[in-house]
Amino acid sequence: MLVRPLLRLPRTLLAAAGLVAAGSLLVISPFDFPCAFAAAGLDGPMCGGTRMLEALLAGDLPRALGFNAFAAVVFLPLVAALLIACARYELGRGRSLWPSGTRGVVCAHLLGGGLVLWTVLRNLPVEPFTVLAT
Structure with a gap:
């Protein structure tokens, strides 16, 4: 019975490889992607995310936090946790990818908020918050 879950594991590995490839392309890409927030003169929630990823890949955590602390502290661990949940689900050791019921709703609201x-x-x-801008 272990053969069937092992056959599903490559989907998670392919998803992880795709995320690594997409992140690598973002880091080394010579193109600048347009952003609706930047067009309005604002910093979006993921502004500085590519530079943050590049700094993390170079091993410079303080510089990465300076570019986008939210992405470094919340978004990257969330992606890692979802990849682990995918692997557990495909191996038959997890019941779902996202918490169900009230826990799932609370997690989604906290993340969105x-x-x-x-x-x-x-x-x-205002002065203490100007440090957060990119």
Whole structure:
């Protein structure tokens, strides 16, 4: 019975490889992708994310936090946790990819609220928050 879950594991490995490839392409890409927030003169929630990823890959955590602390502290661990959940689900050791019921709703609201709060705070022109802008 272990053969069947092992056959499903390559999907998670392919997803992880795809994320690594996409991140690598973002880091080494000579193109600048347009952003609706930047067009409006604002910093979006993921502004500085590519530079943050590049700094993390270079091993410079303080510089990475300076580019986008939310992505480094919340988004990257969330992606890692979801990849682990995918692998556990495909191996038959997990029941779902996202927490079900009230826990899942609370997690989604906290993540969405944190993203909105991060976006608002990094665009405030008040002194303690100007450090958060890219």
